[in-house]
Every structure is written in C-alpha cells, then in structure tokens.
Amino acid sequence: MTRYPGLTVLVTLVSSTLVLSYINRIVERPFVHLQRGWRTDPFINNIYLTVITMTTVGFGDYVPVTTFGKIVTLGTALWGGFIITLLIVSVNGKKSILKVSLIFIKANPNSNSDFITFSRQQSLI
Numbered sequence: 001m002t003r004y005p006g007l008t009v010l011v012t013l014v015s016s017t018l019v020l021s022y023i024n025r026i027v028e029r030p031f032v033h034l035q036r037g038w039r040t041d042p043f044i045n046n047i048y049l050t051v052i053t054m055t056t057v058g059f060g061d062y063v064p065v066t067t068f069g070k071i072v073t074l075g076t077a078l079w080g081g082f083i084i085t086l087l088i089v090s091v092n093g094k095k096s097i098l099k100v101s102l103i104f105i106k107a108n109p110n111s112n113s114d115f116i117t118f119s120r121q122q123s124l125i
Helices: 005-034 043-054 067-107 114-123
Strands: none
Touching: 005 043, 005 067, 043 067
C-alpha cells in the first residue's frame, strides 16, 4: 500500500466495480419486465451502469427499477466518488511528496534529522 498506492487503489476500483455490478445484477434481474429499454441479463450492461455511476457521469440511459437497486446505485455513486478521489490523490501525492523531499534536501544538505534520512530513502525509489 505505501510502496504502490496508485496500484492498490486501482485494484480496489476494478474489484469493487465488478462486485457492485454483480450485486446490481442480482437485485435487478427478477424485474427485467419492468425495465425500460435495458436488460440486466448481459453482465456488461451492469458494468456499464456501475462505471457510469462511479465516475458521476450519469447518462440516464440505464436506471435501476427496484428500491434496493436504487440504494445500491446510490452507494455505488458515493463509493465511486471516494475511490476516484483516492486514485487522483495517490498518483499526485506521490509526486508531490518526492518533490518536497528533494527541495528540502537541497536546501539543508548537512542536516542529520530523521526527516532527511526518510526523504533520502524515499527519493531513491
């Protein structure tokens, strides 16, 4: 997690997309006859709905019919906002921490503090 935070968040994003898509399929599948224009039978439709919801695009072409399906979709939207934010922060944060560490090392080359030792170890990665 600390060595590759972006990869960890990306794996979490992909696995949660598959799990939430499957939960949505289980919830909505018995009510296929009520759905307007889309079917939950192909799993790709559920993945599409989950990705569109997680990225907060929300085209509106696929919508859940059941109350529990709407609750799952709401949870998917909240989780998607959280996990996408974590992905952006982890990728950007790794670069920012290394830049700050290198600037601090250049400004204080003779310092013997623990932060400098930690920063030098991090900058070698």
